[in-house]
Amino acid sequence: MRDIARQALDTATSRGAAYADVRVVELRSESVVVKNGRVDVIRTDESVGFGVRVLVDGAWGFASSALLSFAEADRVAALAVAIARASALVQPHPVSLGPPVTTRGRYTTPTERDPFAVSFDERIGLLLAADQAMRRDPAIVVAEGRIGCERQRKLFLNSEGADIEQELTETGVGIECTARSEDEIQTRSYPNSFGLHMGTAGWEFVERQRIVDHAARIADEAAALLTAKQCPSGVTTVILDSSQTALQVHESCGHPIELDRVFGTESAYAGTSFLTIDKLGSYQYGSEHVTIVADATIPGGLGTFGYDDEGIPAQRTTIVDHGRFVGFLTSRETATLLGQTSNGTMRADGWNRIPLIRMTNINLEPGDWTLEDLIADTDEGILMATNRSWSIDDRRWNFQFGTEIAWEIRGGKRGALLKNATYSGITPQFWASCDAVCNRDEWTIWGLPNCGKGQPSQTMHVGHGAAAARFRNVQVGLMR
Amino acid sequence: MYSERELRAIADIAFAASDCDQTEVIIGEVDSALTRFANNGIHQNVAERNHELTIRAVVGRRIGVATGNDLSPEGIRRVVEHARAIARRSPENPDFRSLPTPRPIPPVDGWRETTAGFSPEARARLAAPVCRRAAEVGLVAAGYIETRAEQFTVANSLGIFASTRRTTAAAMAVVMSDSGSGYADRFALDAGDLDPDALADEAIGRATRARNPIDVEIGEWEVVLEPYAVVDLLLYVSFLGFSAQSVQEKTSFLAGRFGERVLGENISIWDDPTGPGVVPEPFDPEGVPSRRVDLIVDGVAVGVVYDTLTAARDGKESTGHALPPGSTSGPLPRHLYLAPGTEDDLVRKVDRGLLITRFWYTRPVHYLTVTMTGMTRDGLFLIENGEIVAPVKNLRFTQSYLAALNAVTGISRTTKLEIEEGNFVVPSLRIAQWSFTGKTAH
Numbered sequence: 042m043r044d045i046a047r048q049a050l051d052t053a054t055s056r057g058a059a060y061a062d063v064r065v066v067e068l069r070s071e072s073v074v075v076k077n078g079r080v081d082v083i084r085t086d087e088s089v090g091f092g093v094r095v096l097v098d099g100a101w102g103f104a105s106s107a108l109l110s111f112a113e114a115d116r117v118a119a120l121a122v123a124i125a126r127a128s129a130l131v132q133p134h135p136v137s138l139g140p141p142v143t144t145r146g147r148y149t150t151p152t153e154r155d156p157f158a159v160s161f162d163e164r165i166g167l168l169l170a171a172d173q174a175m176r177r178d179p180a181i182v183v184a185e186g187r188i189g190c191e192r193q194r195k196l197f198l199n200s201e202g203a204d205i206e207q208e209l210t211e212t213g214v215g216i217e218c219t220a221r222s223e224d225e226i227q228t229r230s231y232p233n234s235f236g237l238h239m240g241t242a243g244w245e246f247v248e249r250q251r252i253v254d255h256a257a258r259i260a261d262e263a264a265a266l267l268t269a270k271q272c273p274s275g276v277t278t279v280i281l282d283s284s285q286t287a288l289q290v291h292e293s294c295g296h297p298i299e300l301d302r303v304f305g306t307e308s309a310y311a312g313t314s315f316l317t318i319d320k321l322g323s324y325q326y327g328s329e330h331v332t333i334v335a336d337a338t339i340p341g342g343l344g345t346f347g348y349d350d351e352g353i354p355a356q357r358t359t360i361v362d363h364g365r366f367v368g369f370l371t372s373r374e375t376a377t378l379l380g381q382t383s384n385g386t387m388r389a390d391g392w393n394r395i396p397l398i399r400m401t402n403i404n405l406e407p408g409d410w411t412l413e414d415l416i417a418d419t420d421e422g423i424l425m426a427t428n429r430s431w432s433i434d435d436r437r438w439n440f441q442f443g444t445e446i447a448w449e450i451r452g453g454k455r456g457a458l459l460k461n462a463t464y465s466g467i468t469p470q471f472w473a474s475c476d477a478v479c480n481r482d483e484w485t486i487w488g489l490p491n492c493g494k495g496q497p498s499q500t501m502h503v504g505h506g507a508a509a510a511r512f513r514n515v516q517v518g519l520m521r
Numbered sequence: 522m523y524s525e526r527e528l529r530a531i532a533d534i535a536f537a538a539s540d541c542d543q544t545e546v547i548i549g550e551v552d553s554a555l556t557r558f559a560n561n562g563i564h565q566n567v568a569e570r571n572h573e574l575t576i577r578a579v580v581g582r583r584i585g586v587a588t589g590n591d592l593s594p595e596g597i598r599r600v601v602e603h604a605r606a607i608a609r610r611s612p613e614n615p616d617f618r619s620l621p622t623p624r625p626i627p628p629v630d631g632w633r634e635t636t637a638g639f640s641p642e643a644r645a646r647l648a649a650p651v652c653r654r655a656a657e658v659g660l661v662a663a664g665y666i667e668t669r670a671e672q673f674t675v676a677n678s679l680g681i682f683a684s685t686r687r688t689t690a691a692a693m694a695v696v697m698s699d700s701g702s703g704y705a706d707r708f709a710l711d712a713g714d715l716d717p718d719a720l721a722d723e724a725i726g727r728a729t730r731a732r733n734p735i736d737v738e739i740g741e742w743e744v745v746l747e748p749y750a751v752v753d754l755l756l757y758v759s760f761l762g763f764s765a766q767s768v769q770e771k772t773s774f775l776a777g778r779f780g781e782r783v784l785g786e787n788i789s790i791w792d793d794p795t796g797p798g799v800v801p802e803p804f805d806p807e808g809v810p811s812r813r814v815d816l817i818v819d820g821v822a823v824g825v826v827y828d829t830l831t832a833a834r835d836g837k838e839s840t841g842h843a844l845p846p847g848s849t850s851g852p853l854p855r856h857l858y859l860a861p862g863t864e865d866d867l868v869r870k871v872d873r874g875l876l877i878t879r880f881w882y883t884r885p886v887h888y889l890t891v892t893m894t895g896m897t898r899d900g901l902f903l904i905e906n907g908e909i910v911a912p913v914k915n916l917r918f919t920q921s922y923l924a925a926l927n928a929v930t931g932i933s934r935t936t937k938l939e940i941e942e943g944n945f946v947v948p949s950l951r952i953a954q955w956s957f958t959g960k961t962a963h
Contacts, residue, residue: 072847074849076849079612079614079615079616080611080612080614081849082586082847082848082849083584083585083586083607083610083611084585084586084587084588084607084846084847085586085587085588085603085604085607086587086588086589087587087588087589087590087591087599087600087603088573088588088589088590089590089591090571090590100563100566101563101564101565101566102566102641103565103566103567103568104567104568104569105567105568105569105570105571106569106570106571107570107571107572107590108570117570120568121568123641124554124566124567124568124641125566126641127556127563127566127640127641127642127644127645128556128563128564128566128641128645130563130642130645130649131558131562131563131645131648131649131652132562132563132564133560133561133562133656134562161607161610161611162610165611165612182770182771182772183770183772185849219770219772221771221772224889225889226772226887226888226889304560305559305560305661305663306559306560306564306565306663307559308559308661308663308695308697309557309558309559309663309664309665309693309694309695312881315962393569393571394567395565395567429886430884430885430886430894431884432882432883432884432894432895432896432917433882433896434881434882434896434898434915434917434961435881435882435896435898436961436962436963438961438962438963439896439915439917439959439960439961439962441894441917441919441958441959443886443894461886461887463886463894463919465917465958465959467961496555496557496565496665496667497553497555497567497569497667519894519919519958519959
């Protein structure tokens with residue numbers, strides 16, 4: 042494999058590439074899905090291939106193939122160079138990558154128990170136990186649970202001397218149930234929506250979620266939501282649970298700090314960003330309670346790794362410091378345009394895609410509150426939990442989110458259940474209204490396995506540490 | 522791409538390696554390239570050659586699925602062994618009856634050599650006009666040119682062998698000024714049919730008209746939706762309603778409502794995987810011929826699409842709309858048509874309303890009513906007295922798509938092919954009422 046990668050590099054440089062890198066990636070995944078008391082899917086997936094990225098005359102080219110052979114390495118490297126020469130036909134400015142990257146290193150995700158060594162019987166048994174607990178309530182029409190694990194082995198070589206091997210392991214679990222009456226449908230999920238809550242970890246990650254202990258509760262909640270009050274419309278105080286706060290960070294902070302978006306290279310699809318470069322260092326993004334970091338080094342986060350796909354070591358970068366906007370997510374190319382060096386966020390979702398600037402673990406740093414004290418401190422408001430819908434404009438400015446479940450807060454106490462809760466706002470105004478974040482004990486690193494970006498599209502696995510947080514004067518309940 | 526002889530040889534190796542009761546072999550091949558431009562220049566330019574083998578192994582009513590992309594004899598046998606081992610460990614699926622048996626597959630013509638052989642230089646030539654012309658008038662263009670050549674083959678141990686090739690070419694552009702943007706896209710089987718100047722005309726024209734947008738009040742508006750926006754209505758109504766699985770699980774808005782009028786009388790929707798104008802898919806990943814299915818006729822719910830498993834539950838035949846094995850979404854329509862109307866100009870009859878080019882980041886807020894939230898993007902315009910009078914800053918909406926399709930007051934005579942998570946052939950629509958719930962700054 043290494044010899045084939047080396048040959049691709051040699052071919053690319055001999056054909057005129059000023060810079061070249063090669064990634065060889067082996068991906069193996071397993072998933073088990075149980076639905077309504079039956080095993081719906083058990084599957085294994087394997088994929089291997091390599092991609093060659095080159096700069097010729099300051100223009101990019103990339104080609105990839107599933108065939109690992111010396112002849113194919115030559116063909117793909119030559120094609121990447123030809124593509125780069127075509128790019129140069131319509132390119133106003135040559136690309137500069139800044140200082141060379143010569144990193145050599147190895148990284149392996151620490152795991153306590155290899156998820157691939159856990160028998161399918163054990164995985165099925167756990168999901169069936171949760172399934173049975175969810176389906177006790179006759180209002181439940183669909184109960185579903187899934188366990189997934191993924192292992193990626195990556196070799197990265199570049200023409201500047203970098204040589205990196207990584208083995209990344211991810212494990213995740215999720216359950217959800219849907220209750221139906223004649224005129225209503227409601228879903229509850231655990232630990233999070235989106236199917237799977239994941240981390241870079243082994244089977245111990247699944248065990249820590251204790252899904253069976255929570256299955257009956259979410260089924261009861263889904264059934265109760267069928268007859269719950271509709272979330273009212275108006276302006277009020279909102280407390281978001283940890284997972285919804287994490288998604289709020291993802292959409293309204295994680296995406297607009299991607300420097301490729303800021304420079305317009307995602308404008309045809311994902312959009313641009315209201316956080317333009319003139320705002321760096323001075324813009325008031327949120328209140329003093331809002332400190333956000335990008336941390337690819339935190340143990341267990343779904344955005345944790347050893348090196349990014351340009352060979353830059355994983356690092357921790359402050360993005361928002363007590364409300365002030367101080368940092369972007371960068372690549373070698375985009376950092377150079379700012380006179381900086383990359384902070385290591387370039388990742389591709391496979392051998393057949395180029396790396397893009399992607400979130401690592403974008404974390405809202407914890408505050409001092411317990412959730413219990415925060416509710417007690419709130420005279421009137423709504424507690425919202427577990428994302429159901431999410432939408433934000435193409436500059437990450439105007440957003441609307443819905444949650445699976447909500448409760449009234451009156452006189453410092455959690456009150457009546459509310460269904461179909463939504464809230465909306467404008468990003469900097471919303472974060473400026475944050476007056477409390479819960480403490481480290483309430484803080485969780487949520488794994489989001491479905492972050493989309495790029496053309497051709499790529500789906501990235503990213504993480505967000507967050508605790509419940511409180512926001513004042515929020516518009517809620519716009520659903521007709 | 523593999524020849525038929527090579528494909529049959531791969532299937533034969535898989536069948537020989539399997540001692541299961543039934544075995545299904547799916548081979549997907551793709552040779553694709555995408556040239557992406559932004560800031561009036563090419564900034565990403567990629568190519569991919571890949572293939573994937575999927576094996577579905579059946580032991581009694583136990584099923585295992587495995588995939589891999591090593592198509593050497595050892596690689597094929599390894600995937601078979603994974604699927605076989607999973608099947609033997611799996612509990613029985615009582616709904617499973619059998620893999621399908623062979624049925625005639627209609628011939629289709631979905632392959633164009635021009636697309637399959639399109640060079641990086643040819644893609645650059647298609648990207649160049651919009652980049653150059655946008656720069657000439659002080660605008661900024663972004664977008665992509667994509668070509669795909671695919672071959673898809675299904676074989677099973679009950680005698681099915683079906684293989685089809687298809688090509689797709691796509692061009693998309695967003696053109697931006699400091700205060701507005703415009704959109705255009707084109708899809709075709711033949712990359713030679715993509716007209717880069719027409720793409721540039723449309724996107725630059727719309728971006729120019731979108732400069733200096735005004736504020737309008739949120740609330741209920743009469744709207745005209747371009748085909749780019751109409752696709753979203755069909756996509757989500759279909760995703761949340763037109764699968765037999767969602768009806769069987771009672772999560773579809775159609776559950777228990779067949780024979781009832783659920784949409785306006787002027788709305789008819791059907792799926793036709795080999796119909797006019799779409800990239801044809803003559804059979805599904807089970808090797809079952811994909812046939813036309815009427816879903817809504819004159820507003821009345823009349824049908825949903827089936828795969829083998831959901832058809833068995835209802836005592837029906839598969840309509841050939843399976844997704845690949847291992848998917849949990851059930852069958853889905855992927856070649857949807859919304860019946861065209863008779864009007865040539867939908868804007869002319871609007872006293873005061875909004876023309877919407879397309880939507881962005883739409884998500885379901887409520888499944889039964891197909892209530893969605895999302896933004897307008899790349900061209901929102903005020904209509905007064907039948908004329909477009911001003912560009913408007915983008916708005917957020919929260920709107921039931923079912924209610925919208927019950928309030929259609931005009932349908933264009935012409936339709937457009939859009940490819941976005943499936944093929945859509947759709948007209949423009951005029952809708953009496955659309956609920957806008959938020960503003961943004963651009």
